Amino acid sequence: MTAANPTPSQATRAAPGAPTRSGLTAWIVILAGVAAALYVGKLPPAIPALQAALGLTFVQAGFLLSLVQLASMALGLVAGLMAEGLGLRRCVIGGLWLLALAGLAGGFAQSAAGLLALRAVEGVGVLLVTVPGPSLIRRSLPPSQLTRMLGFWGAYMPFGTAAALLLGPAVIPAAGWQGWWWVVAAFSALMALWMSAKVPADPPRRASTAAGEPWPPRLTGTLAAAGPWLLALSFMVYSSQWLAVVGFLPSLYQRAGWGGALGALLTAGVAGANIIGNVAAGRLLSRGVAAPVLLWIGFAAMALGGVMAFAELTAAWPVPRYLGAVLFSAVGGLIPGTLFGLAPRLAPGEGRIATTVGWMQQLSAVGQVCGPPLVAAFAGWVGGWQFTWVLTAACCVAGAVLAGLIGRRLAQSG
Numbered sequence: 001m002t003a004a005n006p007t008p009s010q011a012t013r014a015a016p017g018a019p020t021r022s023g024l025t026a027w028i029v030i031l032a033g034v035a036a037a038l039y040v041g042k043l044p045p046a047i048p049a050l051q052a053a054l055g056l057t058f059v060q061a062g063f064l065l066s067l068v069q070l071a072s073m074a075l076g077l078v079a080g081l082m083a084e085g086l087g088l089r090r091c092v093i094g095g096l097w098l099l100a101l102a103g104l105a106g107g108f109a110q111s112a113a114g115l116l117a118l119r120a121v122e123g124v125g126v127l128l129v130t131v132p133g134p135s136l137i138r139r140s141l142p143p144s145q146l147t148r149m150l151g152f153w154g155a156y157m158p159f160g161t162a163a164a165l166l167l168g169p170a171v172i173p174a175a176g177w178q179g180w181w182w183v184v185a186a187f188s189a190l191m192a193l194w195m196s197a198k199v200p201a202d203p204p205r206r207a208s209t210a211a212g213e214p215w216p217p218r219l220t221g222t223l224a225a226a227g228p229w230l231l232a233l234s235f236m237v238y239s240s241q242w243l244a245v246v247g248f249l250p251s252l253y254q255r256a257g258w259g260g261a262l263g264a265l266l267t268a269g270v271a272g273a274n275i276i277g278n279v280a281a282g283r284l285l286s287r288g289v290a291a292p293v294l295l296w297i298g299f300a301a302m303a304l305g306g307v308m309a310f311a312e313l314t315a316a317w318p319v320p321r322y323l324g325a326v327l328f329s330a331v332g333g334l335i336p337g338t339l340f341g342l343a344p345r346l347a348p349g350e351g352r353i354a355t356t357v358g359w360m361q362q363l364s365a366v367g368q369v370c371g372p373p374l375v376a377a378f379a380g381w382v383g384g385w386q387f388t389w390v391l392t393a394a395c396c397v398a399g400a401v402l403a404g405l406i407g408r409r410l411a412q413s414g
Contacts, residue, residue, distance in 0.1 A: 151282015
């Protein structure tokens with residue numbers, strides 16, 4: 001029993017470089033986040049096949065794309081409260097099984113309406129997996145390793161999205177869109193089994209501060225504190241512009257003659273580059289770099305990258321435009337990595353970290369739902385994409401102001 005479940009002190013005494021139970025738990029949680037992110041990215045490669053098989057319209061495709069974000073926009077805070085009340089591990093495992101079952105059933109869907117309903121269920125599953133993640137990682141690690149691993153956690157979404165964008169076009173021609181649905185569902189089920197076997201059980205309900213506190217005080221305590229609002233608003237101004245830029249890249253690449261498989265590969269490269277900033281944020285925070293500095297660097301890079309990717313000045317040079325998009329995504333990745341790293345510090349208490357992350361996810365989803373239509377409407381109003389950088393720069397200015405307020409809050413809290 002002792003060998004299978006080492007205590008924290010035993011894990012600390014493990015040989016250097018050997019995987020400890022705490023380190024293994026953190027990596028399993030991160031991979032569970034990747035499994036959830038696959039559900040966000042699995043749809044774009046499948047849209048042509050779905051249109052051919054189910055007669056999917058463009059409007060229905062748009063709803064399928066946004067339903068995951070709509071679920072987050074409506075239920076992020078609720079998912080945080082649920083995770084703290086039911087138990088972090090239980091919540092993640094339940095979310096993985098919900099995703100697996102919805103994905104399995106989705107492969108048998110015979111109509112767009114059925115697929116839409118199951119897509120909404122998938123959105124709930126994604127929330128149940130991702131909202132408790134930072135709290136579960138915090139519970140499994142000593143403080144000295146926390147910020148670095150939270151940086152890896154921040155990369156779960158770009159990694160999963162990029163993987164889906166790359167793997168989907170390879171699987172769908174061979175197995176159909178149904179096979180692609182089942183492959184993603186199988187990975188969720190495997191992660192649920194792995195978590196059940198290897199991640200230590202939640203503490204007894206009576207030992208959990210969050211579970212012992214009714215949900216109304218946890219809700220009002222979170223929303224009455226400045227920290228969760230600063231984190232959530234920063235996440236919103238980041239996510240709104242990131243998804244808008246990455247979402248419209250294929251159309252820009254088509255104009256540059258980079259359509260088809262090349263356009264998909266380039267878009268996946270931009271999305272995957274976001275991992276660099278997320279991982280770097282965790283390492284830099286653990287080495288003492290101030291969080292506001294990382295946020296300022298991230299927003300400055302997104303402003304510059306937006307200009308390079310969209311301004312009329314670079315219209316004749318597609319390669320600098322692509323490099324601008326990579327800069328936008330890669331260095332901009334410092335922002336989510338930093339914000340997740342700050343969640344345990346700015347949450348109003350140990351038992352409200354998951355609720356804080358849920359609020360971050362909720363406002364992030366607001367940005368993801370509202371940002372792309374706003375950018376598209378603005379492009380239609382000005383007659384092209386050449387002034388898109390104006391909107392991204394405005395978001396970056398707002399983000400820089402919020403970063404300053406976060407720095408002031410951190411100074412006040414010591």
